[in-house]
Amino acid sequence: MAAHPNRAGIRRHRLHVLARAIAAIIGGYVVTALAVACLARLLPMRAAEASITATLASFAIYAGIIVTVFSARSILRVWVGLGGALLVLGVGLYLSILTGGRL
Amino acid sequence: MKESFRQSMAWLHTWTGLMFGWLLFAMFVTGTAAYFQQEISRWMRPELVATADPVSATQAALGYLQTRQPDAESWFITPPSARNPVTEVFWQPKKVEGQPPTRRKRGETSATLDGHGHPVTVRETRGGYVLYRFHFDLHYMPVLWARYLVGVAAMFMLVAIVSGIITHKKIFADFFMLRFGKGQRSWLDAHNVTAVFALPFYLMITYTGLVTLATQYMPWGVMANYASTDTFFEEVFPGRADVPRSGVAAPLVPISPLMAMASRSWGGAAIGFVQVANPGDSTATITITRAAETAIGARGESMVFAGPSGTLLDRHAPEGGALATQSVMVALHTGRYAGWGLRWLYFLSGIGGTIMVGSGLVLWTVKRRAKLPDPAHPHIGFRLVERLNIAAIAGLPAGVAAYFLVNRLLPIAMGNRAEWEINSLFLIWAGVLFWACARPQRRAWVESLSFAATLFAAVPIVNALAVSRNMLTGLMTGDWLFVAFDMAMVTLSFALGWAARKAARVTPKAVRGTRRKNKELTAA
Amino acid sequence: MIHIVAICASVLGFGCLCTAMARHQKDMLGRTLPSPVQRRIRKAGGALLLVALAIDMAGLGAAYGAVAWFGHLTIGAAMAVAVLKWKMA
Numbered sequence: 201m202a203a204h205p206n207r208a209g210i211r212r213h214r215l216h217v218l219a220r221a222i223a224a225i226i227g228g229y230v231v232t233a234l235a236v237a238c239l240a241r242l243l244p245m246r247a248a249e250a251s252i253t254a255t256l257a258s259f260a261i262y263a264g265i266i267v268t269v270f271s272a273r274s275i276l277r278v279w280v281g282l283g284g285a286l287l288v289l290g291v292g293l294y295l296s297i298l299t300g301g302r303l
Numbered sequence: 304m305k306e307s308f309r310q311s312m313a314w315l316h317t318w319t320g321l322m323f324g325w326l327l328f329a330m331f332v333t334g335t336a337a338y339f340q341q342e343i344s345r346w347m348r349p350e351l352v353a354t355a356d357p358v359s360a361t362q363a364a365l366g367y368l369q370t371r372q373p374d375a376e377s378w379f380i381t382p383p384s385a386r387n388p389v390t391e392v393f394w395q396p397k398k399v400e401g402q403p404p405t406r407r408k409r410g411e412t413s414a415t416l417d418g419h420g421h422p423v424t425v426r427e428t429r430g431g432y433v434l435y436r437f438h439f440d441l442h443y444m445p446v447l448w449a450r451y452l453v454g455v456a457a458m459f460m461l462v463a464i465v466s467g468i469i470t471h472k473k474i475f476a477d478f479f480m481l482r483f484g485k486g487q488r489s490w491l492d493a494h495n496v497t498a499v500f501a502l503p504f505y506l507m508i509t510y511t512g513l514v515t516l517a518t519q520y521m522p523w524g525v526m527a528n529y530a531s532t533d534t535f536f537e538e539v540f541p542g543r544a545d546v547p548r549s550g551v552a553a554p555l556v557p558i559s560p561l562m563a564m565a566s567r568s569w570g571g572a573a574i575g576f577v578q579v580a581n582p583g584d585s586t587a588t589i590t591i592t593r594a595a596e597t598a599i600g601a602r603g604e605s606m607v608f609a610g611p612s613g614t615l616l617d618r619h620a621p622e623g624g625a626l627a628t629q630s631v632m633v634a635l636h637t638g639r640y641a642g643w644g645l646r647w648l649y650f651l652s653g654i655g656g657t658i659m660v661g662s663g664l665v666l667w668t669v670k671r672r673a674k675l676p677d678p679a680h681p682h683i684g685f686r687l688v689e690r691l692n693i694a695a696i697a698g699l700p701a702g703v704a705a706y707f708l709v710n711r712l713l714p715i716a717m718g719n720r721a722e723w724e725i726n727s728l729f730l731i732w733a734g735v736l737f738w739a740c741a742r743p744q745r746r747a748w749v750e751s752l753s754f755a756a757t758l759f760a761a762v763p764i765v766n767a768l769a770v771s772r773n774m775l776t777g778l779m780t781g782d783w784l785f786v787a788f789d790m791a792m793v794t795l796s797f798a799l800g801w802a803a804r805k806a807a808r809v810t811p812k813a814v815r816g817t818r819r820k821n822k823e824l825t826a827a
Numbered sequence: 828m829i830h831i832v833a834i835c836a837s838v839l840g841f842g843c844l845c846t847a848m849a850r851h852q853k854d855m856l857g858r859t860l861p862s863p864v865q866r867r868i869r870k871a872g873g874a875l876l877l878v879a880l881a882i883d884m885a886g887l888g889a890a891y892g893a894v895a896w897f898g899h900l901t902i903g904a905a906m907a908v909a910v911l912k913w914k915m916a
Binding site for chain 2: 205232233234238240246250251262270
C-alpha cells in the first residue's frame with residue numbers, strides 16, 4: 201500500500217479500508233445469503249438436496265465476493281455491484297417464494 | 304485501490320491473517336490435539352488398563368441401566384472401541400408431568416462403565432474431550448457465541464488462504480526455499496513452506512470446518528425451501544414419532560444378535576452407539592447406529608428393532624448426493640474414519656498449520672518493526688500485537704502442558720477435580736500473557752518459550768513419579784500409548800526449547816533491501 | 828506398510844523436483860545440469876509423485892488412499908527440504 205505521510209491522507213486511507221471491509225463482510229454476507237436462497241430454489245433437484253447443495257457452496261461464494269470487493273478498482277464499483285446483485289437476487293427470491301411457496 | 308490485484312491480495316492476506324490469527328492459532332493447537340483426544344483421555348485416566356468387548360460390554364451396560372434407571376425415557380450407550388476402553392452411558396430421565404425438563408448437571412444423567420457394567424473408578428477428568436470442545440466451543444462462554452466467533456475466524460482463514468495463494472507469485476520457484484538466519488526473509492520462508500506443503504489440507508480443513516457448522520452460519524438454503532427447519536430435518540433424517548409408554552412391562556431381548564445383525568448388514572462395520580427408547584416397556588425400541596470410524600461416508604446409518612421381540616422395524620440411511628457430500632466433508636474434517644497412519648498424517652498437518660499461523664503472526668511484527676520510526680519505542684498497537692503473539696504461541700502450549708501436569712498432581716478425591724484441571728490450563732495461559740506484558744519483549748519470548756518447554760519436559764517425569772505406567776514400562780510391556788505420549792511430550796519440549804534458544808540469540812538485523820533508504824537502517 | 832512405501836516415493840519425487848531446479852542443483856549435486864537433463868528429472872519427479880498416488884489407492888482404497896496421498900506429499904516435501912538443508916550445511 202502506498203504510504204501517505206500526512207494525517208488527512210492516513211485518515212482517508214483508513215476510512216477507505218473500513219468502507220471496503222463493511223462492504224465485503226456485511227454486504228458480502230447479505231448477497232451470499234440471497235444467492236444461497238435463490239440457488240436452493242432454482243437447482244433442479246429435490247428440495248432437501250437443493251438446500252444442502254446451496255449451503256455447501258455458500259462459503260465459496262462468500263469468499264469469492266470478499267476477494268472481488270477488495271480487488272475492485274473503486275468503492276463505487278463495489279457498491280454498484282453489491283447493490284445490483286442484492287436487487288436482482290432479492291426480487292428473484294421474493295417472486296419465487298410468492299409463486300412457489302415453501303414446504 | 305490503485306495497486307495491482309496481487310498487491311491488494313497481499314494486503315488482504317496480512318490483515319485477515321492478523322485479525323483472527325491468535326484465535327486461529329488456538330483452534331489449530333486444540334484441533335490438532337483433538338485428533339488424539341481418545342488417546343489423551345486414556346493417558347489422563349491411567350487407572351484404565353483393561354480393554355472390553357463391545358458386545359458383552361453393551362449387554363452389561365444394559366443390565367446396569369435396567370437396575371439404576373428402569374423408568375428413564377431413553378438410554379444411550381456408546382460401546383467401547385479400539386481407542387476407548389470404557390462404555391459411556393447416559394439417560395434421559397422420566398419427564399415429570401407439568402414441569403419443563405430441568406437442566407441436569409453433567410454426571411447426574413451419565414456414567415462411565417467398564418466391560419462388566421460397573422462404574423469405573425478413575426480420577427475425574429474431562430481428558431482430551433475438553434481440547435476437542437475448545438476447538439469450536441471455546442470456554443467460559445455460551446457455545447452459540449463461541450461458534451459464531453470460530454466461524455468468523457474460519458471465514459477469515461478461508462479468505463487468507465485464497466488471497467495467500469493469489470499473492471504468492473513464486474509458489475513453485477520458492478517451493479523448497481527455507482533460509483535460516485536471514486531475519487524477515489527467514490520468517491517469510493518458514494511461513495511459505497509450511498503453508499504450501501500442506502495447502503490441500505488447510506483448504507480442506509477450513510472449508511469443511513465451515514460446512515460442519517453450516518446450519519448455524521448459513522441457514523438460508525434450508526429456509527428458502529422450508530417454512531420450518533423441523534420439516535427439513537424430518538425429510539432428511541426421518542425418525543419415528545415418540546411413542547408414549549404403554550405401561551405394559553416387557554423385558555428387552557439380548558442385544559448381542561441385534562448388534563451382530565446390524566454389523567453384518569454394514570459389511571462388518573463397528574457399532575457407534577445403541578439407543579433404547581421406553582426401556583422395559585412393551586413399546587420399547589432399540590436403535591443401533593453405525594460407528595463414524597468405519598468409512599469416510601458413514602454418517603448415522605441405523606437400524607431400529609422392537610425391544611421385547613427383536614423384530615427389525617426400520618432402517619435409516621441418509622439418502623441423496625448432497626447429503627452424502629456433506630457427510631464426507633464432515634468426516635474429512637473430524638478424521639474419525641482414519642486409521643493410525645492417516646491419523647498421524649492429520650496430526651502432522653495440524654502441527655504444520657500451527658507453525659504456519661504462528662510464523663505468520665511473528666512475520667507481521669518482524670516486518671512492522673523494520674518500518675517503525677523509532678524501533679526502541681513502538682506504538683501501543685504494535686506492542687499489543689507482540690504481547691498477544693507471545694501469549695498465543697508460548698502461552699497456550701504451556702497451558703496444555705500444565706493441563707497434563709495438573710492431571711497427575713491434583714488429589715484423586717478432590718471435588719470439582721475436572722473443572723480445576725481445565726481452569727489450570729487457562730490460569731497458566733493467562734499467567735504467560737501477564738508475564739509477557741510485564742517483561743521486555745525479547746526477554747518475554749525467551750522466558751515464555753523456556754517455561755513452556757520446561758512444563759512439557761516435566762510431564763513424563765511427574766508421570767513416572769505419580770503413576771506406575773510410563774515410557775519405560777511401556778516399552779517393556781507393549782503399552783504403546785505411554786511410549787508415544789511421553790515421546791510427544793519430549794519432542795514438544797525440545798522444539799519449544801530450540802525456539803527459546805533461537806529467540807535468545809536474535810540480534811536486530813540491519814534491514815537490507817533494495818527499496819529501503821539509508822536512514823531507515825536500524826542499528827543493532 | 829503402504830504409508831512408508833508411498834512416503835518413500837514421495838520423498839524421491841520431491842527430491843527430483845528439487846534437483847531439477849537450477850537454484851538448488853549446486854547444493855544437491857555440487858554442479859549444475861544441462862536443460863534437457865533438468866526436464867527429464869522434473870518429469871521423473873512428477874511421475875514418482877503419481878506412483879505414490881497409485882500405491883496409496885491400490886493399497887488403501889480409492890477414497891482413503893487419495894486422502895492419505897496428500898498427507899504423504901506433505902511429508903515427502905518436508906523431508907526433501909530437510910535433505911536440501913542438510914546438504915547445504
